[in-house]
Amino acid sequence: MGGAYDDRDGFIWMDGKLVPWRYANVHILSHAMHYASSVFEGERCYDGNIFKGHEHSERLIESGRLLDMPIPYSADQIDAAKAEVLAANNLTNAYVRAVAWRGAGEDMGVAARRNPVRLAVAAWEWGAYYGDAKMQGAKLDIAKWRRPSPDTIPTAAKAAGLYMICTMSKHAAEEKGCSDALFYDYRGYVAEATGANVFFVKDGEVHTPIPDAILNGITRQTVIAMLRDKGLVVHERHILPEELDSFSECWLTGTAAEVTPVGQIGEYHFQVGQITRDVAQSYEALVRA
Incomplete structure (x- = not known):
């Protein structure tokens, strides 16, 4: 399967x-097209099994709730829809996208309680999100935009509207020859990349931003648990931009990104070190276990 995403064989x-x-x-x-009333999930299927698929379905429902957009399906029903899509398209290794949105109806203004909440699930083959950077270390720009305060928008939701600044920041990064961009949050703390959480290593210990203004990624949570099981110390804390120079290793986590090493953020450089390589290998083994 390839080509433009609206012109492919298969079923949705x-x-x-x-x-x-x-x-x-x-x-x-x-x-949704006019007012960004849409939430979604990105998931990966490995050898016929969606990694933490039920958790993704539950988060989709929670994202809808946070946007005052109740999704009319249970997590089990969403799981079944994903399985149906994979079978219909003969896919065992794939990216899975579930999306819910306010459709067309009697309302065409900001309020939309009379419009139906719709749900779709698609799946397709998709390789490494960052291409060769997954092995060599991604190069990140520093975004001019900042992640908003949770007082201004429900930052715990995986909502389409939250990604507008991600698209702009990634375009700007690509124009500079970078793979992605790193955001600071509304207070000036290190936040995340455009579609992935970020981790750093210093003196054999791991540091990652507190998800108080960013999405607490399912892959992020998985990696933190994995690191602690290995006996590594993980600090979830606020990280200042001036600390970037003190870290030796860096990587990104996300369903699409999986575990991707970072070699550079702005003027700061990092090694693709032993902890990063071990985390990437362990995560790959876990999702296919």
Whole structure:
């Protein structure tokens, strides 16, 4: 499967049934298109099993709740839809995207309580998110935008609207020859990349931002548990930008990114060291266990 994402063979699950890929469309007056009333999940299927798929389904429902957009399916029903999509497309190793949104209905303004909440699930083959950077170490720009305060938007939701500054920041980074961009948050602390959480190593101990203004990624939580099981000390704390020069290693985590080493952030350089390599290898083994 390849080519433009709207012109492929296969099937997408929409509102309870499989639809041929090219006909999985929505109306131009869908509320989500105008007001960003949309939440989603990105998941990976390894050898026929979606890693932590049920947790992703539960988070999708919670994201909808946080946006006052109750999703009319249970986590078990969403799990079943994902399995149906993988089977229909003969996929055992794939990226899975579940998305829920306010559709077109009687309302066409900011309020949309009379519009249906819709759900779709698609899956496709997708390799390393950062390409060769997964082995060599990604190069990150520092974004000019900042992650917003949780007082301004529900930052615990995986909501489409939160990614607008991610798209702009990633475009700017790519224009500079970088793979991605690192955000600071509204207070000036190190936050995350455009679609991944960030970890650092100093003196054999691991440091990662507290998820009080960023998404507490499922992969992030998995990696922290893995590190602690290995006996490594993990500090979840606020990290100042001036500390970047003191760290020896750095990596990103996310469902798409998996565990990706970072070689450079702005003017700061990092080694693809032993802890980073061990985490990447252990994560790869875990998702295929």
